[in-house]
Amino acid sequence: MFSKLSITRVRNIAEQVVMPLAQINIFYGENGSGKTSILEAIHMVSLARSFRHSQARPVISRGEQSLVVHAQLKDRGSLRSVGIQRSLRGEPLIRIDGESVRSVSALASLLPVLVLDAGAFLLLEGSSKVRRQFLDWGVFHVEQNFLNTWKSYQRCLKQRNSLLRSSGINSSQMAIWDVELVRYAQAIDEYRKRYFQGFEAVFGQVLAELTELDGLSLHYRRGWEEGKELGDVLTASLSRDLQLGYTQYGAQRADLKIRYRGVDAATLLSRGQQKIVAAALKIAQGLYYKQLLQRPCIFLVDDLPAEIDKRHRQTLCDLFLAQDAQVFMTCIDKASVMSCFQSNEELEVFHVEHGCVRQQPSDEGNIGESND
Ligand SMILES: Nc1ncnc2c1ncn2[C@@H]1O[C@H](COP(=O)(O)OP(=O)(O)OP(=O)(O)O)[C@@H](O)[C@H]1O
Ligand SMILES: [Mg+2]
Structure with a gap:
């Protein structure tokens, strides 16, 4: 301190x-x-x-x-x-x-350090990036290899995206980057999933102490369809990726969905309620950190x-x-x-x-x- x-x-x-x-x-x-x-x-x-x-x-x-x-x-x-x-x-x-x-x-x-400020409601209303960064704060502190894996993943993704944008695509080069990308994405997904499983329970307890909001749930989305291999997803989406000039699926698209009575919580909760849910997320993160790292x-x-x-x-x-x-x-x-x-x-x-x-x-x- x-x-x-x-x-x-x-x-x-x-x-x-x-x-x-x-x-x-x-x-x-x-x-x-x-x-x-x-x-x-x-x-x-x-x-x-x-x-x-x-x-x-x-x-x-x-x-x-x-x-x-x-x-x-x-x-x-x-x-x-x-x-x-x-x-x-x-x-x-x-x-x-x-x-x-x-x-x-x-x-x-x-x-x-965890911040709770006027922008906290962005955890609900903001883009997936805000929630991904929130989740990764915890994963970073708990999983020693996460940061290096994430950096390696980013390097591969950058290479893949620049290949997508270069004229005359070289599919054998693309295949090399895809193998690496898939490997790192799977590792990142494992780290995040493990963290999320523990975190979700702590969040439930904190939320119950803080508010009577019944029916609020958290869901981790890994960035590509469950039940499918990322390699297959990348192959299937290659032509669209080429049109867009970037990779649509992967660990860079992970999200933490916050739902209230089955719909996106941001559409139903008042600003004050959103702040309370955001506070519960941050407090749960602090609590889970303390439980894991003493x-x-x-x-x-x-x-x-x-x-x-x-x-x-x-x-x-x-x-x-x-x-x-x-x-x-x-x-x-x-x-x-x-x-x-x-x-x-x-x-x-x-x-x-x-x-x-x-x-x-x-x-x-x-x-x-x-x-x-
Ligand atoms: N780069 C800067 N250099 C000097 N002063 C700055 C700079 N950026 C902001 N300020 C001024 O610093 C002051 C303090 O800002 P700060 O946001 O910390 O205020 P605050 O006490 O949090 O106010 P509030 O209650 O409105 O949130 C403001 O008057 C602001 O205009
Ligand atoms: Mg201020």
């Missing part, structure tokens, strides 16, 4: 040290004060990018060339440090315990009160506490979130104003009392 953060040149935050950090950290302040920017900084030091933009440019303070985020961590009793620098151009510079590290995956494994996740929760009523907010906070997750939450009115916590142990509250972060006493009398 994070114990201290130093944020430099991130959006409207020029230079701030945020400490001490607790299990639950609440950042409150007016619109535009810099609350989401703090969450972005945490995401940056965990995954080398913000959750709002993959590019560094919008996140680096205007007029500056680079941003820097350092964090001190307490990891199973030992103190560790991580740091990231991102410039307008070039690769991120990452350091873990003083050593330069080239791959972002080393950071990502160390800091399992360490808790870090949640970045942006503007929790928005569209979530008090009762559901309370249950969400209880679920965060129950899985020992470290949580960074933003809100405009601190009482709306502080009232969800019965004790101020393990709670730190920070006021954010014009990019300045000030620790506040967490026992100012708001705990347990909010009228909204």
Whole structure:
């Protein structure tokens, strides 16, 4: 878990040290004060990018060339440090315990971060890519070989797609790539299927705790028809693939279908209900991660009160506490979130104003009392 953060040149935050950090950290302040920017900084030091933009440019303070985020961590009793620098151009510079590290995956494994923000409903309404990335977050953390298999698959797919677009198709070359593509796709499908089977049960439990929505179900789709070999599917769809210039079927088309009473959940659920289902998915992911890896996740929760009523907010906070997750939450009115916590142990509250972060006493009398 994070114990201290130093944020430099991130959006409207020029230079701030945020400490001490607790299990639950609440950042409150007016619109535009810099609350989401703090969450972005945490995401940056965990995954080398913000959750709002993959590019560094919008996140680096205007007029500056680079941003820097350092964090001190307490990891199973030992103190560790991580740091990231991102410039307008070039690769991120990452350091873990003083050593330069080239791959972002080393950071990502160390800091399992899950985001719950205003875009969470996209898990239901968005494209399959959003759900695939969600599923793969879990598979990446649980299956050691997943990342390399996925990279190899992507390489084959790129080759196959460029062959599809090249004039005078060479079918023997295509056959070579297809064999490889099928091999990696099957491995990816196995990893995903295994993860999904365990995850589905945990999701069911979390959802039942969070809401009475009856009849919501999750389904994993592997990206090509069940009961058919991918090799046969690729052969059968070759002429259409050639017309389109890309491969229609395979692991790149996998999806997690979320259905409510037999139809796509996004078409029936209200925006608030969608947010609650999205929260259940993320919380279940954190819980399943903890069950499998014996360490808790870090949640970045942006503007929790928005569209979530008090009762559901309370249950969400209880679920965060129950899985020992470290949580960074933003809100405009601190009482709306502080009232969800019965004790101020393990709670730190920070006021954010014009990019300045000030620790506040967490026992100012708001705990347990909010009228909204
Ligand atoms: N690259 C940048 N450089 C400097 N300031 C920026 C940059 N990008 C955004 N800002 C400003 O930073 C401020 C903080 O933005 P942020 O999204 O963190 O606010 P917030 O406290 O989360 O607000 P809200 O409650 O509306 O969500 C805003 O005033 C925004 O205009
Ligand atoms: Mg914000």
